[in-house]
Amino acid sequence: MDETTTGEYALDDAALAYVEDPLWRWRGLIRLGRDLLRDKVALIGAVIVFIAVAAAVFAPLVSPHDPAAGYIGQRLKPPGFVNEEGEVYVLGTDQQGRDILSRLVFGARVSMTVGIGVIAVAGIVGTVLGLISGYYGGRVDDLIMRIVDMQTAFPGLLLALVIITMIGPSMRNIIIVLSINGWMVFARITRGIMLTIREKDYIDAARLIGCNDLRIIFRHAFPNLISPTLTLITLELARIILAEASLSFLGLGIQPPESSWGLMISDGHSYLTVAWWLMTFPGIAIAVTVFGVMTVANWLRTVTDPEQRVRATPAGTGSG
Amino acid sequence: MIGITAYFIRRLLQSILVIVGVSVVVFVITRAIGDPARMMMPLEASDAEVEAFAVRMGFRDPLHVQFWNWAKNAVRGDFGDSLWQRVPAMELVLERLPASLLLCFTAITVALLASIPLGILAALRPRSWLDKLTTSFSLIGVCIPDFWLGLMLILVFAVAIHLFFTSGYGTPRHLILPAVTLAARPWGRITQIVRSSMMDEMHRTYMMTARAKGLTEQKVIISHALKNASIPIVTLAAWELTRMLAGYTIVVETVFAWPGFGYLALQAIQRRDLTLIQADVFVVALIVVAMNISIDFIYATLDPRVRLA
Numbered sequence: 001m002d003e004t005t006t007g008e009y010a011l012d013d014a015a016l017a018y019v020e021d022p023l024w025r026w027r028g029l030i031r032l033g034r035d036l037l038r039d040k041v042a043l044i045g046a047v048i049v050f051i052a053v054a055a056a057v058f059a060p061l062v063s064p065h066d067p068a069a070g071y072i073g074q075r076l077k078p079p080g081f082v083n084e085e086g087e088v089y090v091l092g093t094d095q096q097g098r099d100i101l102s103r104l105v106f107g108a109r110v111s112m113t114v115g116i117g118v119i120a121v122a123g124i125v126g127t128v129l130g131l132i133s134g135y136y137g138g139r140v141d142d143l144i145m146r147i148v149d150m151q152t153a154f155p156g157l158l159l160a161l162v163i164i165t166m167i168g169p170s171m172r173n174i175i176i177v178l179s180i181n182g183w184m185v186f187a188r189i190t191r192g193i194m195l196t197i198r199e200k201d202y203i204d205a206a207r208l209i210g211c212n213d214l215r216i217i218f219r220h221a222f223p224n225l226i227s228p229t230l231t232l233i234t235l236e237l238a239r240i241i242l243a244e245a246s247l248s249f250l251g252l253g254i255q256p257p258e259s260s261w262g263l264m265i266s267d268g269h270s271y272l273t274v275a276w277w278l279m280t281f282p283g284i285a286i287a288v289t290v291f292g293v294m295t296v297a298n299w300l301r302t303v304t305d306p307e308q309r310v311r312a313t314p315a316g317t318g319s320g
Numbered sequence: 321m322i323g324i325t326a327y328f329i330r331r332l333l334q335s336i337l338v339i340v341g342v343s344v345v346v347f348v349i350t351r352a353i354g355d356p357a358r359m360m361m362p363l364e365a366s367d368a369e370v371e372a373f374a375v376r377m378g379f380r381d382p383l384h385v386q387f388w389n390w391a392k393n394a395v396r397g398d399f400g401d402s403l404w405q406r407v408p409a410m411e412l413v414l415e416r417l418p419a420s421l422l423l424c425f426t427a428i429t430v431a432l433l434a435s436i437p438l439g440i441l442a443a444l445r446p447r448s449w450l451d452k453l454t455t456s457f458s459l460i461g462v463c464i465p466d467f468w469l470g471l472m473l474i475l476v477f478a479v480a481i482h483l484f485f486t487s488g489y490g491t492p493r494h495l496i497l498p499a500v501t502l503a504a505r506p507w508g509r510i511t512q513i514v515r516s517s518m519m520d521e522m523h524r525t526y527m528m529t530a531r532a533k534g535l536t537e538q539k540v541i542i543s544h545a546l547k548n549a550s551i552p553i554v555t556l557a558a559w560e561l562t563r564m565l566a567g568y569t570i571v572v573e574t575v576f577a578w579p580g581f582g583y584l585a586l587q588a589i590q591r592r593d594l595t596l597i598q599a600d601v602f603v604v605a606l607i608v609v610a611m612n613i614s615i616d617f618i619y620a621t622l623d624p625r626v627r628l629a
Contacts, residue, residue, distance in 0.1 A: 153338045153612055155604045157567035158585060159345065162597055165589045166349050242465055246571050249467050250586060262465075269471055273479050283468035290463040 035303055045295025052289045055105045056112035063102035064088070067259060070096035076275045092277045095267065100277065103259045104285050110171070110260040111289065114244045115237045117175035118182055123233060125179070126186025127225070131217050133187065134194025145191070148184045156181045157243070164252045174253055178243055182236060189232055190225055197224050227304035234297035238290045245286050261286050331616070335609040342605040343394070343598070347387050350594045351379070360403055360592070390598070399602065400595040404588070409599035413581055417603070419489060420580030423573070424564045426495060427502035432557055435507050439514025440541065443522065454511060461508025466568070470501040470575040487577035498576040502569060506560035513556050517549035524548075551622045558618060562611040566604060 036042055055062060065087070074083055075097040081089040091100040133144040160177045167173050197203060198221075206220050247253030248262030256263065261282040268278025357374035365373075374380050378389065393400065402409040435458075442454040477497060478486040488494045521527065522545060530540045570582035577583065581600055588596035 149334070150338050150341050153335075153608055154342055154345075155566040155601065155608055157570065158601055158604055159342070159567075161567075161570070161586070161589050162346060162601065163349055165592070238463075245465050246467060249465075250571065250574060252589075265465075265468055265471065272471065272475055276475060279468065279471055283465060283472065286468065287460070287464045290465075291459065294459070294463060 032303065036299070039299055042295055042299035045292040045299065048288055048292025049296055052108050052292065053112060055108040057109075059106050059109045063099075063105040064090070065099035065102045067098060067102040067106045068257060070094070070098040072097055076271065076278075078275075079277050091281050092275070094264070094278055095271060095275075100264075100281055103264060104261070104281060107259050107261040107264060107282065107285065108289070110254055110258065111241050111244060111286075114171065114174055114178070115240045117171075118178045118240045119233050119236055121175060121179040122182035122236070123186050123229070126183035126188075127190045127229065129183070130187035130190025131194055131221070134191035135198060135213070135217055135221070137195075137198075141191070144187065148187050151184055157246070160243075160247070161250070161252055164247065169247075169252050169255055171254060171258075174244060174247060177247075178240055181243075182240070185232060185236065186229070189228055193225055193228060194221060197221055227300075231297055231301045231304060234293055234300060238293040238297065241286065241290055241293070331613050335613065338609055339602070339605050343391070343602060344387065346598055346601045347390060348383065350597060351383060351386060360594075394602070399599040402588075402593055402596040402599075404591045404593040404596060409593075409595045410603075412584065412596060413599050413603050416579055416581040416584045419578060420565070420569055420573070420582060423495070423498055423502065423578060423580055424561060424569055426499040427564065428506060428557060428561045430499055431503040431507040431510055431560070434503070435511040436514055436546075436553070439511045440518055440546065442511075442515045443518035444541070446519065451515075454515065458508040458511035458515075461504045461511075464504060466501055466505060467571045467575050469504055470498065470572055473497050473501060474575075489579050498572050498578050501575070502564060502572045506557065506564075509560065510553060510557055513552050514549070517552050518545055521545040521549045551619065554618055554622060555615060558611065558615045562608055562615070565611065566608045 036046055070093070074081070074089075074093055075095055077083075077089060077093045077097075079090065079092040081092055083089070089099050089101070091104070094100055094103070129144050133141045160181055163180070164173055164177050167176070203216060203220060206216050211219070244253055244260065245262030245265070248260045249266045251266065254260035254263050256267075264282040265279045268275070268280075268282070271278050357370050357377065357379050360377075361370050361373055378386060381389075390400070397410065399408065399410040401407060402412055405412060438454050442448075442451040445451055474486050474497065477483045484493050484497050527540060527544060530544045531537075535544075567582065567585075569580060570586055572578070573580045573583035574586055581603065585597070585600045585604075587593075588600055
């Protein structure tokens with residue numbers, strides 16, 4: 001940002017420095033990492049997200065017990081329970097004598113799978129439609145944006161419940177239903193950005209040297225989308241984790257014998273008065289994970305959006 | 321004036337489109353996937369009985385004919401009888417409407433009353449302990465799953481100390497726990513926006529003018545800064561209210577067995593009561609559409625720069 005601007009000579013120098021730096025490709029990421037280390041709250045969020053993702057990926061390795069194996073003899077044991085064989089149950093056992101910590105670890109897998117699934121489906125559909133809408137404009141744009149407007153006015157959760165009842169609750173169907181609810185935000189943000197860069201000179205230049213539409217969209221326009229979309233993805237992840245938990249709590253999400261945080265709360269709530277730990281820990285797991293994801297999203301927004309960066313510094317006055 | 325009329329007509333047409341769209345989607349889903357006759361008949365019914373029932377109910381007509389018949393009756397206010405309770409479905413929904421409206425409006429009032437003073441105080445003293453506390457609690461409010469918060473509140477305030485009831489409807493002591501549960505998320509979001517928009521306004525030059533002409537600090541903050549910051553605050557509050565009414569009250573109503581249309585919708589869904597689902601979704605769609613139009617009007621009234629066009 002500093003010395004690259006004026007003069008042919010200075011630019012050459014900077015370009016040379018770029019080529020000679022073996023890490024130039026990763027400079028952006030390194031700077032991002034250094035920023036993260038400086039922001040304490042964001043760092044906590046990132047650590048939480050890292051732990052949740054690691055738990056999801058390595059669930060069979062890190063869970064202390066088999067999440068599905070229960071012994072009726074040791075049901076509803078409080079946190080810190082040690083059985084005769086000396087096995088420790090850090091967070092206690094549930095109504096079937098299964099280890100709660102292990103079920104939480106496997107629950108992370110469900111949350112993350114649903115989250116990534118929905119982001120993949122809704123993100124790709126929404127982004128592609130948004131790109132088409134913003135690039136071509138006119139009647140296609142009108143049509144797509146009408147659909148977006150209309151669907152935004154739909155009662156989302158209620159329709160999700162109706163649809164999931166009819167197609168049957170399963171992980172795949174949860175992903176489908178939450179994607180139906182979530183693609184519009186991606187379409188809207190993509191279209192907005194596309195509209196502003198459509199008029200840029202480098203798009204004209206690309207067209208002049210004979211690039212076709214596909215190449216212009218993906219090679220020249222798409223990179224501009226990465227940072228705003230990244231923020232949106234993390235925000236959506238938080239929303240999806242909460243939505244999946246709600247669906248599972250209502251009995252219309254993940255079905256037993258599979259486990260999910262929302263389902264654990266739903267199961268535990270019958271034992272509210274006798275065993276508080278059944279529903280307390282999964283709730284904390286959801287809240288902490290969502291907190292981590294949201295903190296990372298907020299941080300990403302301030303880091304990637306130069307306007308926010310100015311606002312974050314004190315006395316950043318200007319016209320509204 | 322012509323602009324506003326034209327705007328209103330266009331919004332009305334759009335709203336009708338949304339309501340028809342929602343109705344079609346729900347209709348197609350409830351009719352096309354799975355056989356409604358099979359769902360409604362007892363499990364031991366023979367295929368011939370199911371078939372006869374389906375023909376009698378009109379389930380074997382082409383889908384568009386079925387929808388047309390449904391819509392024709394719906395316009396006249398007849399949404400069919402609930403398959404579960406054998407009374408007009410719309411009656412059931414309307415019976416439940418006041419309870420849900422009471423819950424949602426109480427929740428948004430609680431959220432506003434608790435968030436505006438805290439947000440202002442936090443904005444006046446950035447980086448103070450009050451600001452840090454407010455910021456973290458508002459974040460927690462957004463992150464906590466509402467149904468879990470409701471259960472934890474029950475655990476503490478109804479089971480451990482018998483201050484409120486675990487469920488039911490009728491007195492303020494019934495209302496407090498579900499309303500607080502539902503208010504948590506809007507409270508968190510509104511507090512955040514009050515804080516950030518107040519901080520933006522505090523640095524504006526008109527604030528200096530207001531102070532220079534000798535207004536008290538209180539007056540400067542309330543009638544200048546807060547007034548200008550109110551646009552995003554009111555918009556967000558209205559949006560959060562819409563979100564509650566559009567279905568997020570279902571979860572909280574279920575936890576507290578609150579007799580509103582959200583809980584009714586879940587019961588209808590669990591019992592596969594197709595007519596009741598349609599009536600319930602229709603009412604919710606009407607409310608959402610009405611809320612969206614009101615948000616636009618509130619926005620235009622608060623900010624004269626916004627033209628309705």
